Amino acid sequence: MTHHACILLTDVSLADRMHTLLLDVFDIDARIVGTVDEITATADKVDCIVVDSDHFVANVRFFLPRQSRTLVITSHRVAPDNGDLRTIAADADRTQIINALVYFFESGDEQASASGVLSQREVEVLRLIASGHINKEIADKLAISLNTVLTHRKNITAKLGIKSVSGLTFYAMMNGLVTPH
Amino acid sequence: MKTFASVDSKLSDIIVDEPAVVTVLNRFGIRLGVGDSNIAKICDCKNIDRDFFVAIINTYLHEDYFPERIMASFGAKEIINYLRMTNVYYERFQIPNIERHFHFLISKTDDGENNLALILTFFNEVKGELLKRIADDNSRWFPEVLALEHNTDGCATDTRVEQFDEGSDTIEDKIDDLINMFIIHLKGDFDNNLAYAVLTALVNLKKDIRQNNRIRNRILRPLAAALARQSES
Numbered sequence: 001m002t003h004h005a006c007i008l009l010t011d012v013s014l015a016d017r018m019h020t021l022l023l024d025v026f027d028i029d030a031r032i033v034g035t036v037d038e039i040t041a042t043a044d045k046v047d048c049i050v051v052d053s054d055h056f057v058a059n060v061r062f063f064l065p066r067q068s069r070t071l072v073i074t075s076h077r078v079a080p081d082n083g084d085l086r087t088i089a090a091d092a093d094r095t096q097i098i099n100a101l102v103y104f105f106e107s108g109d110e111q112a113s114a115s116g117v118l119s120q121r122e123v124e125v126l127r128l129i130a131s132g133h134i135n136k137e138i139a140d141k142l143a144i145s146l147n148t149v150l151t152h153r154k155n156i157t158a159k160l161g162i163k164s165v166s167g168l169t170f171y172a173m174m175n176g177l178v179t180p181h
Numbered sequence: 182m183k184t185f186a187s188v189d190s191k192l193s194d195i196i197v198d199e200p201a202v203v204t205v206l207n208r209f210g211i212r213l214g215v216g217d218s219n220i221a222k223i224c225d226c227k228n229i230d231r232d233f234f235v236a237i238i239n240t241y242l243h244e245d246y247f248p249e250r251i252m253a254s255f256g257a258k259e260i261i262n263y264l265r266m267t268n269v270y271y272e273r274f275q276i277p278n279i280e281r282h283f284h285f286l287i288s289k290t291d292d293g294e295n296n297l298a299l300i301l302t303f304f305n306e307v308k309g310e311l312l313k314r315i316a317d318d319n320s321r322w323f324p325e326v327l328a329l330e331h332n333t334d335g336c337a338t339d340t341r342v343e344q345f346d347e348g349s350d351t352i353e354d355k356i357d358d359l360i361n362m363f364i365i366h367l368k369g370d371f372d373n374n375l376a377y378a379v380l381t382a383l384v385n386l387k388k389d390i391r392q393n394n395r396i397r398n399r400i401l402r403p404l405a406a407a408l409a410r411q412s413e414s
Contacts, residue, residue: 167358170303
């Protein structure tokens with residue numbers, strides 16, 4: 001799954017370190033921002049926000065609804081039993097930060113799947129359905145068997161509640177997966 | 182569980198039990214204000230075949246009710262007359278009703294972030310298919326079946342009969358998808374009550390089309406096939 005990340009930290013050197021680490025280890029080119037306003041416009045696309053506790057508290061109304069997508073850098077380690085909020089200590093070493101980020105992204109992906117969002121492969125199948133391809137063509141394009149295509153289609157319908165090709169096409173348009181003709 | 186209607190049932194009791202049945206009553210020219218008469222009395226006043234009326238009402242009320250045997254005692258003409266009335270009801274009332282609610286919902290929503298406009302486009306596609314099916318009923322299917330019944334079209338074949346009514350399940354699937362788009366995928370800001378009005382109208386249309394497809398596919402289609410076989414022999 002492709003991740004879009006933003007970094008909002010008062011400590012500029014820490015922001016640079018986080019940026020380098022995300023790029024080197026996770027191949028994520030995070031955007032370093034100075035204010036919450038710079039995230040707001042694209043907030044729906046961002047699935048990882050690294051923020052320090054000061055910015056978090058100052059903009060709690062923005063972050064609380066997005067806490068499952070937010071990783072808070074705290075000056076002191078907080079208790080792990082903290083609801084959906086994920087935290088990491090500012091003085092954590094590189095390995096600890098990587099482990100925390102791996103856990104953050106994995107649990108985020110599981111949450112996305114549990115809430116009915118499609119897997120990357122299902123999105124590819126959906127895009128091809130919406131582009132007018134029949135099952136056999138989809139199997140050829142993705143180099144998978146016809147049965148696998150049928151399984152993906154069954155799963156897509158189960159997750160979205162949408163069965164017809166037209167319905168799936170409109171869903172793909174609504175979610176920017178294909179361009180309306 | 183809803184009780185089965187009979188000629189002795191009070192029509193008002195049936196409506197209280199399932200108000201959506203009013204849409205079926207309208208096709209027979211029965212309007213609200215039915216008094217406390219039973220079905221037999223109301224049918225006699227309106228010159229409606231009692232048994233046919235009861236079979237249609239039970240088909241609408243009970244998903245598992247298959248009136249093939251009862252319906253087989255009626256001719257294609259009675260069944261087609263009912264299907265014509267149903268099509269007229271879709272064209273003149275149910276589709277315009279959904280459109281009215283939909284346009285009102287969009288007009289009262291100024292949030293550019295919601296996806297109502299795209300869902301309306303999808304609805305228009307489904308509407309187009311339904312209207313196309315109705316046009317095909319009127320211009321091709323119904324006249325051909327009636328001609329077979331009157332034995333005036335000796336060249337009819339099974340192949341022609343089998344080609345009837347393809348795609349009706351697709352319309353049902355698409356209405357299901359529209360309903361799920363409202364329930365699962367609506368985004369942005371919108372008036373919840375107005376959205377509920379569209380949803381309710383779609384659910385009523387879905388139920389109606391599903392029951393109607395049973396009459397089309399399980400009664401009229403086999404009847405037409407049988408008439409075609411008779412015509413050949």
